[in-house]
Amino acid sequence: MIKKKVGRPGKVYTEQEIAMIGRYAGLGANMKQMAYLAGRKNADYFGEDLNKFPALREAIEFGRASAAIAVMSTAYEMAVSGNHPAMTAFWLKTRCNWREAKEPLPEDADKDAKIKALPTSELIALVKSKVG
Numbered sequence: 001m002i003k004k005k006v007g008r009p010g011k012v013y014t015e016q017e018i019a020m021i022g023r024y025a026g027l028g029a030n031m032k033q034m035a036y037l038a039g040r041k042n043a044d045y046f047g048e049d050l051n052k053f054p055a056l057r058e059a060i061e062f063g064r065a066s067a068a069i070a071v072m073s074t075a076y077e078m079a080v081s082g083n084h085p086a087m088t089a090f091w092l093k094t095r096c097n098w099r100e101a102k103e104p105l106p107e108d109a110d111k112d113a114k115i116k117a118l119p120t121s122e123l124i125a126l127v128k129s130k131v132g
Contacts, residue, residue: 011040013053022059026067034060082124092127 013021021034029037035046050057078084079091092098118126 011038011045011049013038013049013056018053018056018059021056022063024063025060026063028067080124080128082121085120088120088124088127096127096131 017038021029021037024037025034031046032043035041035043038046038049040046040049050060075087075091078087080088082088089098093100115123115126
């Protein structure tokens with residue numbers, strides 16, 4: 001008797017499932033969690049599905065990018081509001097290469113002193129004019 005090899009069960013994704021997986025990817029779901037949400041008991045099967053269904057992969061990439069942009073936007077709004085000085089400093093350090101140097105570099109001595117002397121409101125206005 002010849003045994004017939006049984007293949008993996010096929011999966012077809014609805015638009016709603018693809019959208020849900022994309023949303024959860026944006027919230028930080030890992031591959032195993034997304035596989036579970038997709039009804040795949042094995043994350044390897046889900047990984048294969050990503051190759052079979054480009055819309056699924058695109059939804060995950062879009063979900064992650066959308067979430068990152070939303071957080072960046074919130075961080076920026078907090079930084080320029082003047083109400084969150086720690087976020088303003090964080091934004092300046094990470095996005096504008098700003099640093100807190102004990103001793104200014106010789107070529108930046110005048111500029112560094114002027115910037116340090118600015119009140120927070122003027123510093124925020126300066127950042128807004130430079131960053132947009």
